[in-house]
């Protein structure tokens with residue numbers, strides 16, 4: 385979180401602790417602050433305030449939409465992409481979830497195949513969902529095409545826009561989707577707070593039943609400090625978007641160019657298509673991602689193989705597998721992320737450290753040793 389966000393939240397963790405739903409006068413100020421935050425989030429995503437429901441994060445927002453689609457069209461499958469975030473994939477297929485799933489094809493860059501998506505939209509589905517900007521590669525799907533294809537069959541569409549906020553302009557009305565999910569922590573807001581966009585006039589049954597908070601759309605006392613932090617982060621992201629996204633893109637490009645000029649055997653994944661400006665997923669020939677990250681972590685370079693939600697799970701990345709990489713190739717890919725706070729010096733240092741790590745790993749492995757893997761007891 386940025387200091388500005390933290391400062392905005394502090395009063396609501398101290399003196400202004402009142403429940404926004406309470407009737408007494410002091411709670412009114414808290415309620416007004418919650419509504420102000422809602423307007424700020426709505427402004428960032430190009431929605432109106434009444435279309436924004438606060439949730440505990442995108443995972444809850446996504447679960448709400450998928451459960452709602454299934455309830456409203458029982459027995460019909462839901463269409464998604466095999467590269468979607470686990471929040472979507474597991475909400476669709478996890479235990480106690482009933483109903484079939486259709487997966488649209490993706491190409492080697494991670495873009496949805498238009499023909500496969502269109503065919504699935506015509507298959508009598510309950511709804512369609514896709515991750516707009518992929519969290520592992522940064523690839524931005526062609527939202528217009530995917531949404532229009534579904535709408536031609538009157539299919540409601542959900543878009544996971546978590547990775548987009550603060551990185552690219554988002555105008556959710558222009559996309560035409562019925563539902564969208566967001567999380568504050570991707571734009572220097574707090575963790576554990578997110579939002580669900582439900583287009584005005586569209587019905588979605590609540591997922592969390594309880595009091596009639598959030599206009600009856602989500603039960604439970606509001607996470608007021610989280611909401612205020614989300615609002616503050618949204619206002620900052622909107623104010624700084626153009627400059628921040630340009631800066632991140634420049635740093636990301638400098639990082640990739642710097643590595644490519646020092647090392648051979650590198651492939652930047654999805655670099656031929658539109659990506660959000662902060663994400664760099666790199667294949668390192670001759671090095672496992674695990675051995676590289678083991679060296680890099682104590683040097684202060686924190687990077688991920690697969691998605692952050694999966695670091696304890698050594699399975700190969702489902703995103704990269706869907707893009708056609710082999711199991712072994714996926715284990716040689718590392719993802720680096722910039723933020724609006726990353727500096728040019730950090731990138732320069734990062735290049736040196738990654739180059740050093742790659743040379744070390746490559747020097748200890750040979751055709752006789754095979755790839756260096758990390759022993760986990």
Ligand code: PLP
Pocket residue numbers: 440441442443444469471515517518519544546547567568569576578
């Ligand atoms: N969707 C995407 C694309 C994400 O990157 C994430 C989190 O990293 C989520 C959904 C889930 O968000 P949260 O963990 O805040 O619920």
